[in-house]
């Protein structure tokens with residue numbers, strides 16, 4: 001068996017054993033595929049990790065940067081208590097429109113607000129509206145990760161959790177000569193995490209149905 005097959009099989013094993021049937025998420029993936037949306041959402045086990053982390057945190061307000069078809073937005077929102085809300089930012093109106101339908105189908109339209117536009121334009125409005133967040137999931141265009149981190153710190157409640165996906169880039173993260181802006185964006189993001197005095201962080205490498213990658217987990221003190 002190749003490495004990739006092993007990662008797939010083990011991920012599928014844990015999905016089958018540990019994750020409850022979630023018809024809203026299954027329907028969202030089918031709707032995304034039918035709409036031709038790229039299959040770059042988090043995996044089921046990663047979505048469950050986001051759900052558990054949000055629940056562990058007892059989060060009330062969640063910010064997501066990068067909605068796609070709303071798969072991870074639904075995972076985050078399903079972890080919230082009655083008064084909890086997710087604000088999710090998406091640049092692509094077509095993706096946002098599919099996400100809206102998926103969210104409505106999941107019965108979560110009261111809990112998830114999608115804001116359409118480049119996140120660097122919409123983040124300042126959140127500050128103006130006096131929004132602060134307990135969990136912030138950064139999962140959009142990687143070159144902007146350093147700016148997203150600066151906004152995350154500004155918009156974080158004390159003790160907020162930040163999760164940033166795709167920080168390993170199939171191992172390219174250690175290539176200091178990389179010409180790939182997504183890699184250099186994540187490298188600058190990692191440097192900023194280290195410099196920011198309010199932040200304590202780690203990074204965890206992952207394998208699974210999405211291949212070899214990893215995420216940053218941080219808290220803002």
Ligand SMILES: C[S@@+](CC[C@H](N)C(=O)[O-])C[C@H]1O[C@@H](n2cnc3c(N)ncnc32)[C@H](O)[C@@H]1O
Pocket residue numbers: 040041042065066067068069070071072073089090091092095117118119120139140141144
């Ligand atoms: C990896 S996908 C998000 C996946 C989603 N979090 C999930 O797991 O279901 C990244 C998304 O970020 C969006 N995006 C890219 N650049 C953006 C920007 N500047 N502002 C807001 N969203 C952006 C893309 O259109 C895409 O939908």
